[in-house]
Amino acid sequence: MNLQGIAWFIARRLGAMVVLMVLxxxxxxxxxxxAPGDAVDALLGGRQSSPExxxxxxxxxxxxxxxxxxxWIWARDALHxxxxxxxxxxxxxxxxxxxRLGASAFLGIYAYLLTVLFGVIPGVVAALKQxxxxxxxxxxxxxxxxxxxxFVLGILLLYLFAVLMPMFPAAGxxxxxxxMLWHLTLPAVALSLTIAAFMLRHTRASMIAVLDQxxxxxxxxxxxxxxxxxxxxxxxxxxxxxxxxxGVLLSYFVTGAVLVExxxxxxxxxxxxxxSAQDSDLPMIQGLTLLIAAVIVLANLLTDLxxxxxxxxxxxxxxx
Numbered sequence: 001m002n003l004q005g006i007a008w009f010i011a012r013r014l015g016a017m018v019v020l021m022v023l024x025x026x027x028x029x030x031x032x033x034x035a036p037g038d039a040v041d042a043l044l045g046g047r048q049s050s051p052e053x054x055x056x057x058x059x060x061x062x063x064x065x066x067x068x069x070x071x072w073i074w075a076r077d078a079l080h081x082x083x084x085x086x087x088x089x090x091x092x093x094x095x096x097x098x099x100r101l102g103a104s105a106f107l108g109i110y111a112y113l114l115t116v117l118f119g120v121i122p123g124v125v126a127a128l129k130q131x132x133x134x135x136x137x138x139x140x141x142x143x144x145x146x147x148x149x150x151f152v153l154g155i156l157l158l159y160l161f162a163v164l165m166p167m168f169p170a171a172g173x174x175x176x177x178x179x180m181l182w183h184l185t186l187p188a189v190a191l192s193l194t195i196a197a198f199m200l201r202h203t204r205a206s207m208i209a210v211l212d213q214x215x216x217x218x219x220x221x222x223x224x225x226x227x228x229x230x231x232x233x234x235x236x237x238x239x240x241x242x243x244x245x246x247g248v249l250l251s252y253f254v255t256g257a258v259l260v261e262x263x264x265x266x267x268x269x270x271x272x273x274x275x276s277a278q279d280s281d282l283p284m285i286q287g288l289t290l291l292i293a294a295v296i297v298l299a300n301l302l303t304d305l306x307x308x309x310x311x312x313x314x315x316x317x318x319x320x
Contacts, residue, residue: 006308013304017297024293025078028286029071060084083287088279093287096272103173104261104268106180108253110188111195119196120242123203124235130208138200145197154190154263161186171265187264191257195249202245206238213237243306 057063061084062070077083083093126138145153162170174183210216211234219229258270265271269288276284 006305010301010305013301017301020297021290021294022075025075025290026071028289029074031282031286033067078287078290083290084283086276086284087281088276088284093283096284097269097287097291100268100272103180103184103266104257104270106173107184107187107191107257107261107266107268110181110184111192111253111257114188114192115196115199115246117196118192119199120203120239123200123242124207124238126200126204127207127211127238130204135204139204142197142200145193146201148194149259150190150194151259151263153193154187154260157186157190158263173266173268184266187260187266190263191253191260195253198249199242199245203238203242206241207234210234210238240307243303246303 062073065073081094085091086093086096089096122138126135129135158170161167168186169183172183174180216229216233219233220226257268258274260266261268261270262274269291272284273288275281276288
């Protein structure tokens with residue numbers, strides 16, 4: 001596909017993303033009316049009400065206007081990253097999210113890199129050593145890890161490497177790159193292990209399927225170097241299903257981070273989401289939900305673009 005075709009594909013996907021985000025924003029905004037009781041009760045968040053406060057909230061959130069007018073005003077402000085003020089802290093939602101975004105983004109990227117390290121690479125090795133002791137050991141370890149929830153792994157890692165062998169901090173996110181790397185190692189490992197176990201099994205199955213293809217046999221019969229066969233024939237074809245799964249599993253990073261951040265007291269977006277749900281802080285929930293949805297939608301776009309980089313045979317022009 002030439003540059004014009006890639007640009008047209010990206011434009012179409014961005015247009016679809018805009019439509020999807022509009023629908024998601026409408027659903028998120030409707031949470032105010034789907035919550036039990038009056039919308040003002042949801043915005044009060046358990047605080048004592050008075051006629052003056054109720055009138056102030058109705059005026060601030062335009063609750064006396066028609067529903068679609070309210071949505072238009074809210075969506076217009078959301079485009080400027082203005083989701084109102086938190087019910088519990090009375091601080092702007094955007095400021096609260098920005099203050100916690102760095103730790104969560106660092107944890108997500110760190111966990112993703114560890115997933116590749118612990119999942120894709122051992123999966124390739126297991127496929128190349130299939131039916132041998134190393135393969136059986138890696139698969140057995142993956143089965144055990146898949147059966148263990150991330151927060152249980154987090155507690156186990158805390159006990160082993162923060163209590164018995166105090167190599168890493170038990171809580172906190174640190175300051176600066178090196179300090180954050182040190183503080184977030186255990187949370188990143190806890191978050192990535194379950195996903196890495198799934199990726200290991202998926203990568204192994206994909207590699208074995210490609211190893212049985214005729215073009216791999218012909219390439220080796222032609223006397224090509226094993227490294228070239230591995231890079232150009234095996235990995236480029238076997239990694240396409242793996243990339244598909246990795247894009248979908250990003251949502252697991254988001255939901256898994258909620259429990260992991262709470263376990264390690266990181267003060268990130270996951271912990272903020274749990275607290276907001278417990279306190280019925282609807283403005284905060286709305287802002288966080290839209291942010292998470294935008295990240296997942298963008299990740300799916302990057303996944304599709306990665307297809308093109310790995311296998312140029314793939315086309316997105318509506319025809320074979």
